[in-house]
Amino acid sequence: PQVDTTMTYNALPRSVHERYREVTLGGDIMKINGLPFLVTTSLKIKFGTVEYLDRQTAVRMAKAIKNVLQVYQSGGFRVRHLLMDGQFECLRGALLEMGVILNTTSRDEHVGFIERYIRVIKERSRCSFNTVPFKKMTERMIIELAGKVVFWLNAFPPVDGISQTLSPRTIVTGKVINHDRHCKYEFGEYVQTHEEHDNSMTTRTIGALAMRPTGNDQGGFFFLSLESGKIIKRDRATKLPMPNDVV
Numbered sequence: 001p002q003v004d005t006t007m008t009y010n011a012l013p014r015s016v017h018e019r020y021r022e023v024t025l026g027g028d029i030m031k032i033n034g035l036p037f038l039v040t041t042s043l044k045i046k047f048g049t050v051e052y053l054d055r056q057t058a059v060r061m062a063k064a065i066k067n068v069l070q071v072y073q074s075g076g077f078r079v080r081h082l083l084m085d086g087q088f089e090c091l092r093g094a095l096l097e098m099g100v101i102l103n104t105t106s107r108d109e110h111v112g113f114i115e116r117y118i119r120v121i122k123e124r125s126r127c128s129f130n131t132v133p134f135k136k137m138t139e140r141m142i143i144e145l146a147g148k149v150v151f152w153l154n155a156f157p158p159v160d161g162i163s164q165t166l167s168p169r170t171i172v173t174g175k176v177i178n179h180d181r182h183c184k185y186e187f188g189e190y191v192q193t194h195e196e197h198d199n200s201m202t203t204r205t206i207g208a209l210a211m212r213p214t215g216n217d218q219g220g221f222f223f224l225s226l227e228s229g230k231i232i233k234r235d236r237a238t239k240l241p242m243p244n245d246v247v
Contacts, residue, residue: 003217012163012171020044020162023072024081026114027065027088029056032125032142038064039150041117045077046158047168048117050150052143062094069098075172083111124149132188133247140231141188141211144222148187148212181219184237185210190246191237193223207246208232 012020027040036056041048049071051064069079079100084091086104095102105111125145129137137145154169155177161168170176177183185191192205208223211231220235226246 012166016162017076021077022080023077024083025068025079026083026111026117028085028111028114028118029053029087030118030121030146032122032146033137033139035139035142037143037146039114039118039121040065040068041114042072042168043113044162045168045171046161047072047172048121048150048153050121050146052146058090058094061088062091065091065095065100066098069100072172075174077172083114085110120153121146121149124153128187131186133242134188138224138229140229141209141224144211144224144231145187151212151215175215175217178219181217182213182215184219185221185239187211189239190242191223191239193225193232193234194236194238205238206232208234208237209246210237 023045024043025040026043027038030037030039030050036053038051038053038061039048049068051067053060053064065082072079081101081103082095083103084105086107086109088102089104092102092104125142128145128149151169155167157164157167163171167177187210189210191208191210193208195204195206197204207226209226211222211224214220214222214233218235220233221237223232223234223237224230225232
């Protein structure tokens, strides 16, 4: 589908946007099967992010937080405060350079709303895991599973959010979900992705497992290639029954 870049979508009225322009974030480390993720969510907008940490160092976590700040800035918001556990005290200097005030908890204290958000992510990840016929998942599949869960949490207006009709994703990024483009495949579904080809006898499709939408306007998807074991991005694929040898 052709992308219309001339369209602008103003999610919130100006007065409402000014009221919530200053954002307070909660952040913490979440682990799924031992894999660490940095999870954040905003206190009022309820926009969540998740990023896999290949290294749990201060530099890597600061880079992940910077990516989150840039997402809010693109929507006209400014992250002013970040609430985290005491283990993130090492990030105070780096966050001050970004214009963010870090507030850490005392011993045996926790940031309640981020802990609750992490619990929701884990519950939904567990549900998705039990809908696929696999007994184990690769690390890459678990990483994509966490991204899929947060993608769809951002796609629907939360009960205690600032809008009952606009999702957190729409409020922050201005993008909306299209059912026909973003709901084409389920997580773990077996497909044959359509590949570039010529007039030779080489294969024109690749067996793959659907992971999650890329979020672009065309409706692209991330797939796990069963040929290479890597994540690929495609916009077209054919659904097929799951073969036993794939399981």
